[in-house]
Amino acid sequence: MGQQKTKKIEKEEPIKEEVKKPAEKIEEKKPEVKPAAKPKKAKAPRVRGQKWTAAKEKIGQKDYVIEEAIELAKSTNNAKFDASVEVHINFQLAKKSKEPIRGMVKLPHGTGKKLNVAIADDKLIEEITKTKKTPFDVLLAKTEDLAKLTKIAKILGPKGLMPSEKSGTLTADPKKTLEELNKGKISYKTDQFGILHQILGKISWDDKKLVENYQTMLSV
Known part of the structure; x- marks a missing residue:
């Protein structure tokens, strides 16, 4: 018997159809509506007293020499x-x-104003470091002690109390400066x-x- 020839039958792959998905709806974001700010209340005009008004009228708008200005300051003074x-x-x-x-x-x-003047030393610097308080109007210090004051500079600086050569509060002889301030x-x-x-x-x-x-x- 003769040999039978076999044919290879190739299977055709099924055609895949692309199914298009419906486009997703993009929701538009609505802008946030902030509540309207409350209107600020108008400040009522400052009401001045009769004495103040009379003093202002007496002074007027003109230039005065110092002697006239002092005389006018005294005649319009209403302080008790x-x-x-x-x-x-x-x-x-x-x-x-x-x-x-x-x-x-x-x-x-x-x-005519009495100032409370202090001279910086180790004890005062330590006290300021702990309490953060400055019970004085002016602080004097020796030039050689400037490095010690750096630890309290953030306390003294904002209050304008940091000793410096420009202000005359950082000197070689603070005691002498204290005497001059008192004079x-x-x-x-x-x-x-x-x-x-x-x-x-x-x-x-x-x-x-x-x-x-x-x-x-x-x-x-």
């Missing part, structure tokens, strides 16, 4: 205590200048706008004393 007389000097510094004008000057008659020596410094604010004395003082202190401040 011995008020301070102040001077405000505008140095008109350049806007870009951030360096204030500072220093020390001896007023012939002081300011009328003051430290001064302009604010961020280049204006110096300084007490000249008390309203009850003789005009001559106030004038002499004023003239001294103009010489700085």
